[in-house]
Amino acid sequence: MRVLVIGRTGQIATELLPRLAAAGHAAEALEPPGFDMTDPAQVAAAFDRFRPETVVNCAAYTAVDKAEDDRALAFAVNATGPRLLGEAAARAGVPVLHYSTDYVFDGTKDTPYTEADPPDPVGAYGASKLAGELLLHNAQPRSVTLRTAWVCSPHGGNFVKTMLRFGKERPELRVVADQHGAPTFAADLAEAAVTLLPRLVAAPAGDPVFGITHLTGTPWTTWHGFAEAIFAGAARRGQAAPKVTAITTADYPTKARRPANSRLDCTRAATVLGIPPKDWREGLERCLDALMKESTP
Ligand SMILES: NC(=O)C1=CN([C@@H]2O[C@H](COP(=O)(O)OP(=O)(O)OC[C@H]3O[C@@H](n4cnc5c(N)ncnc54)[C@H](OP(=O)(O)O)[C@@H]3O)[C@@H](O)[C@H]2O)C=CC1
Numbered sequence: 001m002r003v004l005v006i007g008r009t010g011q012i013a014t015e016l017l018p019r020l021a022a023a024g025h026a027a028e029a030l031e032p033p034g035f036d037m038t039d040p041a042q043v044a045a046a047f048d049r050f051r052p053e054t055v056v057n058c059a060a061y062t063a064v065d066k067a068e069d070d071r072a073l074a075f076a077v078n079a080t081g082p083r084l085l086g087e088a089a090a091r092a093g094v095p096v097l098h099y100s101t102d103y104v105f106d107g108t109k110d111t112p113y114t115e116a117d118p119p120d121p122v123g124a125y126g127a128s129k130l131a132g133e134l135l136l137h138n139a140q141p142r143s144v145t146l147r148t149a150w151v152c153s154p155h156g157g158n159f160v161k162t163m164l165r166f167g168k169e170r171p172e173l174r175v176v177a178d179q180h181g182a183p184t185f186a187a188d189l190a191e192a193a194v195t196l197l198p199r200l201v202a203a204p205a206g207d208p209v210f211g212i213t214h215l216t217g218t219p220w221t222t223w224h225g226f227a228e229a230i231f232a233g234a235a236r237r238g239q240a241a242p243k244v245t246a247i248t249t250a251d252y253p254t255k256a257r258r259p260a261n262s263r264l265d266c267t268r269a270a271t272v273l274g275i276p277p278k279d280w281r282e283g284l285e286r287c288l289d290a291l292m293k294e295s296t297p
């Protein structure tokens, strides 16, 4: 199958591309500087040139704090980009697989969010991602958006790599313990994509596979709990662990507000897509193996 992948060096794309090749698919991956998904002519030209049978959008503007000052660019990449892809995909008659975020919710609900809960983002990144969901599905109803959260991998920028770096530099770290959610390893999302794509391509409009589905790791934790797990794993691999102090969101001021409840109910992923959430602790082990092997001579 011919798969157009938007984004090439980001976390999900890096895990997806070798898995697409291993499954026998022909993938073309595009990102800046050679490709800009916010330019309608470049998106149309990519479809004309490659004639994909499906599209996976791994590209996004993911700098949550910077997005507050850079709203126009965040909306161009996260909202206009998915609209242009949806329009081109609809013209070509091919389905789209896209990713969105827990940050579309305000985090005030007491229990995990389902796909039926109304989004209400508290920051520019979340608002731009919500706009992208709506524009994409409006342009191409044969789209799947996997709403995921706290994505980590050995590549790119993420919380695991930030913690390992800070842990080497500082004897003590302060990490928020009142934001609840679940980490998701990019490798698990990539495997889900490889499983889903043939089904998307075969499914007619209106098939229940299409629409928004929540897919994160399991079990629930907090950023503080995640940090503790990262340092426990790093300690097992010989890195001295810093003290990790639990703090509140109020103790850690950031430009963007973040939801206190980022827990996404993944029942639909398991029952409708046949993809149950993966244990992030296993993903963390594999991620630490990859990262800490690199640093040992
Ligand atoms: N990271 C996370 O914690 C979470 C991510 N998500 C979602 O998952 C998806 C993938 O995230 P992740 O892999 O972490 O993303 P990354 O930030 O690792 O990668 C984003 C990619 O998008 C590319 N890109 C940016 N602007 C453009 C553009 N105009 N045209 C084409 N490509 C562009 C970047 O290229 P370049 O580097 O050259 O700019 C980069 O390759 C996104 O939709 C994100 O919103 C959802 C929940 C959590």
Ligand SMILES: Cc1cn([C@H]2C[C@H](O)[C@@H](COP(=O)(O)OP(=O)(O)O[C@H]3O[C@@H](C)C(=O)[C@@H](O)[C@H]3O)O2)c(=O)[nH]c1=O
Binding pocket: 062, 063, 064, 100, 101, 102, 103, 148, 149, 150, 151, 158, 159, 162, 166, 173, 174, 175, 176, 179, 223, 252, 254, 258
């Ligand atoms: C580095 C650090 C962060 N924190 C807090 C800040 C924040 O609330 C939380 C996580 O920090 P980050 O900077 O990784 O958070 P952030 O960039 O907001 O991560 C988000 O990225 C986007 C793209 C998403 O879609 C979300 O699902 C989520 O993964 O931990 C601490 O408390 N102490 C620290 O030392």
Ligand SMILES: [Mg+2]
Binding pocket: 009, 010
């Ligand atoms: Mg890059």
